[in-house]
Amino acid sequence: MTVSLKDVAERAGVSIKTVSNVVNNYRHVTPSMRSRVQRAIDELGYVPNLTARHLRKGRTGILALAVPELGNPYFAELAGAVIDAAAEHEYTVLLDHTGGSREREILVSQGFRARVIDGLILSPIELEAEDLRGRDQDAPLVLLGEREYDLPYDHIAIDNVAAARTAVRHLLALGRSRIAFLGARTDRFNEPSQLRLRGWRAELTAAGVPAPDALVAPTGGWAHADGAAAMARLLDSGELPDAVFAYNDLIAIGAMRVLSERGLRVPEDVAVVGFDDVAEGRYGTVTLTTVSPAKHTIARLAVRSLVERLEGAREGAGDEVGDGPRARELRAEFRLVERESTLGRA
Incomplete structure (x- = not known):
């Protein structure tokens, strides 16, 4: 039979309200009372009815x-x-x-x-x-x-601009100076690829390194095939970079495949940095250096x-917008994960 809050309350010798407070993890319950109620819950095998609670x-x-x-x-x-x-x-x-x-x-x-x-x-x-x-x-x-x-x-x-600058700064610190960007879209100013492109250009400019448009390779999508196609076009144009910063890991992995097919070594000839830190990048023949969003x-x-x-x-949210609290811009952190595609094998 289904165990109810009343059953738990009777076993614990407390009120139904006290059991509810424990189940809902309210703070104003003494540790001894919480332990007492939890013991009754465990003994009876009580499972909260979440559907009823939400309804x-x-x-x-x-x-x-x-x-x-x-x-x-x-x-x-x-x-x-x-x-x-x-x-x-x-x-x-x-x-x-x-x-x-x-x-x-x-x-x-x-x-x-x-x-x-x-x-x-x-x-x-x-x-x-x-x-x-x-x-x-x-x-x-x-x-x-x-x-x-x-x-x-x-x-x-x-912060995509800051994240891109971190990736490019890493490549510059390794002595790379012809750093390509793969995955650009030119139709949206505040679209993520444009923000990452902006960071690429800003970091190169700050370092006094050329950022030629010839090293910017647009892609029609953001999958492996798109990265492979963009890398092939760039190489076929005669522009040989010594590093690649890709919009995402899938583009970077596709690019590395083409580099290998063309006889170019990663990272000896061309270092590669991706973005997203997906599991696939951790287990390739050459593991991928990447920007890891949290x-x-x-x-x-x-x-x-x-x-x-x-x-x-919400407390202290500020002015009201419409019927709700003021909207917030919330930032999550990121970090650069350095692997074999830029550092080589130890």
Whole structure:
């Protein structure tokens, strides 16, 4: 039979309210009382009914995460981190992928599952600010990524310009001076690849090293094949770099494949740095130096932002925007992970 709060309260000799406080991890419970109630919970095998708990609050207990592509290892790893972070707050995560389509991102952001979810974490690619200005949904929204929207929604990102400069600075410190950038997009000023390109150019300029456009290789996408194609075009043009900074790890891995096929050694002839720190880069024949965003921090900040808005628990948030607290720009940290693609084998 299902064990209830009442059963636990009777076993522990306390009130149902005290059991509820322990189950909900309220702070104002003495250690001895918490231990007493927990012992009764363990003895009876009580399992909280999370669905009922959320329904009493008028919620579903479900958060949604929408990313461009679940097949991309970065987004797959981020999704796992979001699921773990949500579980700490007793929420389930519904996953969706948009394919980077503006139409799909609009559909997701406008709440086509509004009756199913309590809040949405969205990592957009093509979405424009005007697509969100008329959003009329109760479910709070958190935006991930480096697009700058100037909208009343919490936005979580890393400093892409600073991260790119860190990667290029590492290559310069190794004595490299013809550093190519693979993965540029020229149609969006504040799109992540443009921010990383800006960091590439800024660090080279600060070091007094040329940053010629001939060493900037655009890509149609951000997969292995795109990196391989961009690297081949660059080599075929006669521009031989002594280092490559790639928009992401997949592009970097594709580029390294072409370098190997052309008889160029990594890192002896061409050093390579990626971005995202996905698992694949740690286990290649040549392990990949990469910028590692704090994915678990991004996930925790995103989930906490939604929970705070749902619970109305944010303190000191400042002025109000619309019906909710003022939106925040939240930064997650990053670090450079140095591996064989720049340092060689020990």
